[in-house]
Amino acid sequence: MTNWTGVLSLDLEERKGKTVAKNVFFQGAFKVMRPVYHDDTGQVCYYLLNPGGGYLDGDRYQMKITVNEGARVTLTTQSATKVYKTPKDYAYQETEISLKKGSYLEFLPDPLIAYENARYQQKNIVRMESGATFLYTDILTAGWSPSGERFTYDTVQLINEVYLDGELAVFDHIKLTPARQNMAGLGFLEGFTHLGSMIVVSEKTNSGLLDKLYELICSIGSNRIKFGLSKLPVEGFSIRILANSTQIIERVFAECHRLISQEWFDITPRSLRKY
Amino acid sequence: MDKNLLSLFQLCDSNFPTGAFSHSFGLESYIQSDVVRDQRTFFEWLQVYVHEQLIYTDGLACRLVYDALLREDLEQVWKMGRLLTVQNLPRETREGTNMIGDRMLKLSQSLYAFPLLALYRDQIKNKQSFAHPAIVFTMVAHGLEVPKPNAILYYLYSAVSSLVQNAVRAIPLGQTAGQVITHQFHSELQRAAEKIIQLPENDFGIVSPGLELAQMEHERVNIRIFMS
Numbered sequence: 001m002t003n004w005t006g007v008l009s010l011d012l013e014e015r016k017g018k019t020v021a022k023n024v025f026f027q028g029a030f031k032v033m034r035p036v037y038h039d040d041t042g043q044v045c046y047y048l049l050n051p052g053g054g055y056l057d058g059d060r061y062q063m064k065i066t067v068n069e070g071a072r073v074t075l076t077t078q079s080a081t082k083v084y085k086t087p088k089d090y091a092y093q094e095t096e097i098s099l100k101k102g103s104y105l106e107f108l109p110d111p112l113i114a115y116e117n118a119r120y121q122q123k124n125i126v127r128m129e130s131g132a133t134f135l136y137t138d139i140l141t142a143g144w145s146p147s148g149e150r151f152t153y154d155t156v157q158l159i160n161e162v163y164l165d166g167e168l169a170v171f172d173h174i175k176l177t178p179a180r181q182n183m184a185g186l187g188f189l190e191g192f193t194h195l196g197s198m199i200v201v202s203e204k205t206n207s208g209l210l211d212k213l214y215e216l217i218c219s220i221g222s223n224r225i226k227f228g229l230s231k232l233p234v235e236g237f238s239i240r241i242l243a244n245s246t247q248i249i250e251r252v253f254a255e256c257h258r259l260i261s262q263e264w265f266d267i268t269p270r271s272l273r274k275y
Numbered sequence: 276m277d278k279n280l281l282s283l284f285q286l287c288d289s290n291f292p293t294g295a296f297s298h299s300f301g302l303e304s305y306i307q308s309d310v311v312r313d314q315r316t317f318f319e320w321l322q323v324y325v326h327e328q329l330i331y332t333d334g335l336a337c338r339l340v341y342d343a344l345l346r347e348d349l350e351q352v353w354k355m356g357r358l359l360t361v362q363n364l365p366r367e368t369r370e371g372t373n374m375i376g377d378r379m380l381k382l383s384q385s386l387y388a389f390p391l392l393a394l395y396r397d398q399i400k401n402k403q404s405f406a407h408p409a410i411v412f413t414m415v416a417h418g419l420e421v422p423k424p425n426a427i428l429y430y431l432y433s434a435v436s437s438l439v440q441n442a443v444r445a446i447p448l449g450q451t452a453g454q455v456i457t458h459q460f461h462s463e464l465q466r467a468a469e470k471i472i473q474l475p476e477n478d479f480g481i482v483s484p485g486l487e488l489a490q491m492e493h494e495r496v497n498i499r500i501f502m503s
Binding site: 169170172173174181185186189190195227228230238240242 | 305310316319320323324327328331357358360361362364365366367369478479480481482483484485486487488489490491492494495
């Protein structure tokens with residue numbers, strides 16, 4: 001049995017056009033703020049919060065989110081995830097998401113900042129039924145150190161597994177070890193400092209949307225970023241972005257998110273004000 | 276053993292018609308952006324491709340599939356086919372690899388009488404698994420009783436030798452330069468094969484962001500000689 005530093009579970013359902021919590025539970029250094037409804041679509045928004053201010057040596061965080069049929073939720077963080085030095089044991093966070101038919105979850109966390117000598121592993125496991133829609137983004141920064149030097153963290157490992165009707169459909173595994181690898185070199189971050197990833201799984205995906213997203217991203221910053229966009233083995237796509245700031249990646253993701261929300265749900269998302 | 280080895284070498288030959296000839300796995304994006312332009316820069320790309328991507332995917336899969344075959348755990352073999360496919364996020368590279376695997380399986384079925392190959396074919400047909408060259412190769416190597424470390428090394432050799440041939444055509448490099456690279460790369464292959472034996476199983480599927488991004492970018496390359 002893992003001794004969790006923080007656990008959180010959220011069970012959401014749709015009631016009369018509005019997504020509400022059937023069950024909310026949190027304990028330890030993990031918290032969720034009161035639900036917010038940004039508009040009249042009934043989609044709920046939850047802000048996750050780490051009262052400790054950051055992840056420390058050996059910390060273990062677990063989150064379980066269930067979105068029942070027809071429910072719609074935005075999940076975000078209140079601020080960046082900070083991982084401090086982990087001299088003895090790496091910090092770990094796992095998130096299990098279960099999406100029932102016709103549900104929608106967008107998980108848009110703030111960037112990850114790993115400090116000097118930090119080791120961090122993050123695992124997102126998504127189990128969805130066909131007819132559900134999952135939209136996820138993450139941003140990995142160059143970290144932070146008092147000297148201003150970049151990439152002083154030890155290891156950051158990010159794993160995403162998406163199961164569609166019980167079958168593994170997406171397996172995404174990034175593991176950066178700056179102590180051993182040349183981050184600026186060919187094949188790694190190639191002179192950039194930030195890595196953004198977006199994964200979207202939905203039956204609504206078509207090649208027309210992919211072309212539109214491609215054009216959109218080119219128009220935002222093709223000279224400031226490097227990016228790739230590709231269809232997944234199931235209906236959906238992934239985007240990777242290399243850039244030199246959090247802001248530019250956030251902007252690209254916000255624009256992609258807006259386009260998708262408009263095309264699929266006829267919704268214009270509000271910005272997730274946090275301060 | 277010599278007879279069996281010769282039989283496996285046929286699969287390692289870059290002339291073995293699997294279609295690997297048509298796939299650069301993102302190399303063409305680097306050639307077009309002039310990052311890979313000569314013998315030295317190609318060697319650098321190849322090192323990163325083998326040590327930061329191939330060992331965690333195809334290489335580790337060879338080992339895990341070989342182990343699964345030893346304990347007759349076919350479910351694990353079919354599962355690896357799925358894992359190898361779903362971890363490959365760039366569409367062209369994923370579909371290209373499936374095509375190469377499919378052709379290699381077809382050819383292998385006409386060369387070797389291993390019933391396992393037909394079972395694999397059935398699993399693919401029923402969408403329970405996916406065709407992948409590392410799996411076909413390992414099945415044949417195991418069937419020919421080639422030891423695991425050798426099977427892994429020869430698989431890496433076959434992957435690299437077709438990439439070198441492709442680089443010779445695309446950069447272009449002289450035929451001699453191509454042979455020199457292959458020769459110089461022998462120690463890298465040995466190092467990679469040794470690493471694969473040591474890797475923790477949960478290192479499976481690690482990709483290097485730049486390489487993967489170049490594989491995705493290739494979809495939007497206008498003029499191309501490769502399908503990936």
